Amino acid sequence: MYNDMMKDLKDKMQPVVDITEINKKAAEKLFALQSACMTDLFNSSIAQMKALTAVKEPKSAVELQVQFFKTLESKLTNVAEQEIATLTEAKDQLSEIVEKSITEMSELPTNQFGDFSKFTDMSQFADFSKFTDFSKFADFSKFTDLSKFADLSKFADMSAFTAAPVVEEAEKKAPAKAAPRKAAAPAATTAA
Structure with a gap:
């Protein structure tokens, strides 16, 4: 059973392995092209x-420069064409793998994943309509008379308050700390 499971997992993961291999080969080819191009550019610049x-x-000197830039342009064009060909080849291979995987997925039997129709039937759940009547929570008639509360407008102007006097008043009102009392000596006991 373990071997069957591992074989099945390997078969399922094969497209991912193939995609990784295609990307690796394309990246290696692009790195090699870029490396060769930079080496050639460096060597031809020194020679120039x-x-x-x-x-x-x-x-x-002008004729040498014109010839150098024409040669350089042809080399860069050639490298760019090779890079585009590499990327196009990799894209085609990746597209083929993705299309094959999608085709294989569409060919799977529909009952392989089980019967999901039981999850789409909402009648088995509780009736939530009794929770939509919020009228008993929305009765604010008890709170219409706010005249019982103090007038809070006098607290809007906070410029009259400063931190320093409040601290001084708090210190004045605090009772003086009493000196710690010494513990009384234990009473002498007489031996009988």
């Missing part, structure tokens, strides 16, 4: 600098 130092006339 050496060639420019040997030139005595400005016209020859």
Whole structure:
């Protein structure tokens, strides 16, 4: 049973393994292309600098630069085309795997996941209509006369209060601390 389960898991995970392998190969090819391009660019730039130092006339220097940039453009275009071809090939392979997986999923028998119709029948749940009458909670008639409460408008102007006098008044009202009392000596007992 364990072997069957592992084989089934391996079969189910095979598309993920294939996708990972395709991405790995594409990334390796792109890294190799970029590395070769940078090496070639570095070497050709050094060679161009050496060639420019040997030139005595400005016209020859301009011609060397034009030739260098034409060669550079063709090399970069070639690398870009190879990268696009690599990405397109990887995309096509990935699309094929995804389409195959979707086709296999659509071919699964519908009863494989069990009968979910029992979860769509809401009649088995309690009748919640009795909880929609909130009228007994919305009766605020008892609270309509607020004249019993003090006028709070006098508390709106807080500029009359400062922190320092409040602290001083609290210190004045606090009772003085009494000196700690010494414990009385134990009474002498006489021996009979």
